[in-house]
Amino acid sequence: MPDHVHTSAEDEHDSAYAGLLVNDAHWAFGTDFEDPLAGVDTTIPEGIDAPTLAAYALMLGDDSLVMSHRIAEWTSNAPDLEDDIALSNIALDLLGQSRLLLARAAKADDSVVPALPEGSPAPPEDALAFFREAHEFRNVRFAEVVNGDFAEATVRVLLFSVWRLAVWERLRASTDHVLSAVAVKGVKELTYHRDYAARWFVTLAQGTEESRSRLLAALDELWPLWPELFDTHPVEAAAAASGVGVDPATVREAAEAVLDQVLTAADVPRPEVARRSGVLGRTGRDGMHGEALSRMLAEMQSVARAHPRGQW
């Protein structure tokens, strides 16, 4: 467990570089050694199975980590500065949620954290982000799809946040203090994400022929992965049964109702595209992912893996 007590730095004004070492060395690829859950009551509620809680927190954390990385790929590539900033902000919120959730998973059951090379200062949540293989990720496949154009980003953020907000509205009542606190905070953030994407959805649908056709194409492209968001994995069923989590199937109606409001305002019909099947029935929650995730992780993880003891 990281020591969250800072040591003094009496001579910090003696050298221009001394300030860099105020908290001694930092793990090079994360915020620092600080435990993001320091001071939070991480006691596991009675009657809760710790491995279930950890597995469930990993699923939610992986959804936002992978989605955050995809949206962050828009940084410096969006059509204008305002949307570049908006997408970066959305990615940052999701990354923050993910850090807390992965830390929660590690705290509930440290056996989920991969072993690191000796001397690595990476905190558990970073070990989970940087040192797991694609098949160990439990995100929905929707989150990992390769980016398309701005219309695709709009549809992606809309569908993802409509779904996640519907789940998190209920997650606020989680019997786990940490998940509940993360959800209360996350709901406020996701509300902004959903409204942002919904407004762009209507704007693009009602804009030019070109913008509308791109939007419809993006919707057809992502729609096959929408139903998977509401599948109930056994871990989600167990987490829901114990009051820790939410069975996504139970929020489908609410999520579809919100989506229908957007589709109606945009005058866009529901796509008639079949869902993408799993591989032998296995999907993202089972660790079954597309090639897209492996490529994304190769980029995201390679530097941390090359320098597992990296500090500065």
Next chain:
Amino acid sequence: MVSVRTSRRPLDRARSVAERVTDPELPMLTLADLGVLRDVDVVGDSHVVVDITPTYSGCPAMAAMRDDLVRELQAAGFDRVEVRVSLHPAWTTDWITPAGRAALLAAGISPPGPAPSTHGPIPLTLLPTARQVRCPQCDSPATELVSEFGSTSCKAQYRCTTCLEPFDHLKEI
């Protein structure tokens, strides 16, 4: 280390030092005015425990806030400074004090209105968020939203249609 001679109780002293630390992104605002500083406690004579709460889940300013608190409290003679992150209850802009709101306005940042209720189902808002935002430069009520996302997680971008100046609005959460 600086030794401090004072008749005040260590807790009062620690509080007043912690309350003076400012936000790294909004330096016109103290952490106390921002509502981020939740609690200050002194264990023994020189061990301080400070609770802060993040504004947004991914707020990168947290580490800087923590470092600033540690530095200031150590300079005031507290040997051991522990900064803890408190997630519950979640930060809301309603915790920004009247003094904090005045400081924001004086710095050209439009202060937040009342935070929306987040109980029950969250309604979808397809039209730009309706806020009564006045221009912090010329006080005109004729302002328009440029983007709900700005230079930091907590701000939206606005423009005044009277004086034409762009400005930041601290958005309600």
